[in-house]
Amino acid sequence: MAVSISVVVLLLVLAVIFLRNGGLKVTHALVCALLGFFLAGTSMAPTIHNGVAATADVVSSLRP
Numbered sequence: 001m002a003v004s005i006s007v008v009v010l011l012l013v014l015a016v017i018f019l020r021n022g023g024l025k026v027t028h029a030l031v032c033a034l035l036g037f038f039l040a041g042t043s044m045a046p047t048i049h050n051g052v053a054a055t056a057d058v059v060s061s062l063r064p
Helices: 002-020 026-040 045-061
Strands: none
Touching: 002 026, 026 045
């Protein structure tokens, strides 16, 4: 578990650096995809899923 959390933190830092530089290349997108896969395997996955689902519910209930 400690190793996967370290990898998640490392990939998160790399993704933020890549996004701040303004250019998202293929290698950067690969790092972001790996971050998603590693986050899905952590204990934070249900919390992230619930947050995204709640946000989607709020957005879908808005009337233009």
